[in-house]
Amino acid sequence: MGTTASQLPKDSLSEYQELTFLTKQEILLAHRRFTELLGRDERNHPNPRVPMQVILTLPELKSNPFKTRICQVFSTSEDKDGSLTFEDFLDLLSAFSDSATLEIKSHYAFRIFDFDDDGTLDHSDLEKLVNCLTGETEDTRLTSEEMRQLINNILDESDIDKDGTVNLSEFQHVISRSPDFVSSFKIVL
């Protein structure tokens, strides 16, 4: 794979360094991993897209309950299939990198949690979020009563303007006070 490093032009490498929180090595590693995901015939394509199913086979994402959401949020594809180009992939890694700011992390976290893409976290979003967090199996699921209680508590705490939903600013307000959000909102290749 020695040639893959040289596939990334120097200009764009420095531009990517400028535009992401990644270091040169990380970008090169990301590029290598990305090209590994591509099929043989796709490598010559100027701006190849990797479908979501393939992205999700990455071990770093495989057991993440938000994996499809992450792909959808970072995808720039027109038909919303969650497929990623290399630049999208870099965006993803940058937002999840060690040195990314709280602001950008919380912004993307909000969009990941906003399952229906309507700009606020409403009741159904929160419910889906809880279900993601408690896993697939039946025995870890919360009962509907518990769920209701939980969501009410969350809205009580973080819905400052009392409109029944959590919007971005409220979300960031909550997140910015959390001691360990930045350290856990990380994905490294």
Added chain:
Amino acid sequence: MPGDTLITSENDTDIELDFAGDEDFQENHEREKHKGKRRNGDRQKNERENQRRKRPSKLVQGIREESQSKTERRERSRRRRRRAEHETSIHEGNERERDQTRAKSTKSKKNIKNEKTRKLEGKEDGEAQERSGKGKLKLVCAKNEEKIESGDQLKEKEKALGVKKKKKKRRKKVVETSSEPETSEEGDDEEEVNNDGEVRPELLSPEELEKLKDAVDEKKKLIQSLRGKPWPMKQKLVTLRESQLFVEKYEGALGKGKGRKLYAYKVMMTKKWMKFQRDFENFKTACIPWEMKIKEIESHFGSSVASYFIFLRWMYGINMILFGLTFGLVMVPEALMGRPYGSIPRKTVPRAEEAGAMDFAVLWDFGGYAQYSVLFYGYYNNQRAIGWFKFRMPLSYFLVGVGTVAYSYMVVIRTMARNANESGIGDDNSFNFSWKMFTSWDYLIGNPETADNKFASITTSFKEAILEEQESRKDDNIHLTRFLRVLANFLVLCCLAGSGYLIYFVVRRSQKFALDGLENHTWWERNEVNMVMSLLGMFCPMLFDVISTLENYHPRVALQWQLGRIFALFLGNLYTFIIALMDAINLKRKEEKVVKYNITMWEASLYNGTGSENSTAPPITIHPADVPRGPCWETMVGQEFVRLIISDTMTTYITLLIGDFLRAVLVRFLNHCWCWDLEAGFPSYSEFDVSGNVLGLIFNQGMIWMGAFYAPCLPALNLLRLHVSMYLQCWAVMCCNVPQERVFKASGSNNFYMAMLLVILFLSTLPAIYTIVTIPPSFDCGPFSGKNRMFDVIQETLESDFPAWFSKVFSYASNPGLVLPFILLMVLAIYYLQSTSKSYKEANVELKKKLQMQNEENKKKNKQAALKAQMDLEEARKSASQTAEHQRNNNASVQRREDDEEIDNKNQRMYHGRNPSLSAGDREPQFSARGPGPRNGHNGNHGNPRYLPGFRQQSEPRMCRVPSLERH
């Protein structure tokens, strides 16, 4: 104006848009209502006008008025904006293109959803307006409005920067906009710029130059902050290239003549410097050792296990420095420039030990040749200066000893302060549930098993939190719990006391053995102390773990108790060891006195014997190995510590191999032929014990700090140990441990470990300092031999190596009359700083309280407002349905209350254009048929933007400000 305004106000825009969306919804809502009512058309306009003056005072009126004034306001500002826009469009030229670019940038800059709604709105607007015949200008307005709204926010932010700058920025943005989409427009752009008369440097006035400079700086700032923007890469790339182009283009234009050259040079240098910095950063991250290993572990086991390895690496770094200091400034100079081995008694193995000095068993115990080498204190000579450049060996030895401790203190405290800074705010509990929800997932987890554990732990934490919330947990059998807890603590205390006594007993016994002579005893008896300490350190935590199940604490609390107990155990053991060592030192010193006396006797006899025979003969040379010597307690202490470290390391590794590896192998392969499931049942695989390992590491470090003064080889040994640990534990964790059942997150306890390290550092320097200060050094070994106290070396250096005035000054400075006030001053300063920090903390708490109060008040207000709005709406709906049911006259009277002509006109046109067949009667029931459930939610939505303090009210003056700026 895409470009900066929207870029910098990105976040605000999103927020604002929620409200904007609500407003628009509301507006539509109103509009629809109007449609229903305004079937009578223009005919009634005049009538309405008249009626408005004598409006009946109804409750309905309130809400109407609200919306009225709002639409009025909106319309006003829109008009103004349109005017402004007109101006700018003249100023710029091609309007359509502008429209295009704006649409484009709008698309890219907001998140998808907002964009969708906006599009929808735009479409709606457009529809209506097309019908009304006004065309696209209004569309532009509608879009522009939002943009200006977001622009407003920026202006709010940058108010301080002054209007001039904004003016400039706008101009710049205009330039940029036109150059954005089509590169073929370059010429156009150029032309335009020339029209403005700004870009050619010769034509620029200094004022404008200043502005341009500002613009360029602005762009540079933008380039730097670009990575912090949540946009897709494509957009970032476009913006970056654009801004770079802009900067490059106009940077050269700045400055004239010499200044220009200098400026260009400066720019070039900053560019180079940036590049260098970036490369250096890359280099630095490439230099961090074990990064990939730790990341691999991180992705398998989550951040808590990885935090141990990061801690280990940090420790390794510190030990590297300590090792560098002792190795470079003490060991190497002595080995290279000091007298060679065998030249003086202290550097020679005594005759009695010579036979077995090279045996492995002896060397393993750090006796024989190892004892008489640079590894230990006793080998060093008290020669004041060694080598050709007069290296002050004793001074260096002393200063390195002090320096290692000082450096460790500095590093630990600095790290603690930094950690505290990072997590200082996260102490309030007001977002308990939200944090559990939004931040509990550890995105690093890449192992399905860990993920399953995490799911389970999150679920239990949710359930616990709900349970705790529901009732403040009334324990039905509180007496039993209390009794069990007391019992558990009693048992733990017994364990601690027992282990302390055991160590004391063993150390005492070993002294007896030592007096008898070690050769007569077995290996076990010789290594009893270390083995007992290591075994205690291994088994007591397990015992504590069993005991703590009695207590039935919350796992987090239980973990803290466990840590505290292990800490107490280790500390107790260490101090018992030190006390026993002190006893040993005293014994040695008694022995030393005897030896000293014997030596003088021996020397006297020697000289007497020779003197009687031949007084002029040169003194007989006795081989240094034959010279009798003192016991040298310092070397003994050093040896003890080194042995302790070695045995500790060995136990750790052996436990690792047996407890983790062998267990894993057995479980794995015996599982096929066993009566129960070994993997799921009793032995199973072991978990990685983060807290225990961290504690072990901390205590190990404490021993290093304690013993490093007497055994300069300790940091080197520790470095080796840490290095091996890193690989061995990484391997063990990856191959034979399973992820923890309860996955804790790392960051919370980071400073806890650091605090423990600090305590240990303090406790371990205490005995070392005590021995240095109070006990006189041995008379015939070590760099300080012959001195009364070890620190006399400083006095000596001052007297002989520095000019006289310096020592005079120093002696004045060390005068108690000066030192005491100085200490007093420091104490006062500490007191002052402490009290100020306390008052800051209090102020912080106060402010937090205030914020909470305000929050609650706002909530109350909002609730009231929402309630009121709901009532109003209810009323309005009632009256509206009345109007729908009754005749049109009624309808008209409601309509009469409606306001401003313009909005009426517009709405009516819209109504006409829309669906004329839809009567009011059809529409109203539809509304009420939606039922009260969803409506309530919407009411909340309606109430908010209007009643939320600081949103609606603020936006009005801002809107007014926009056009005046736009005109420039």
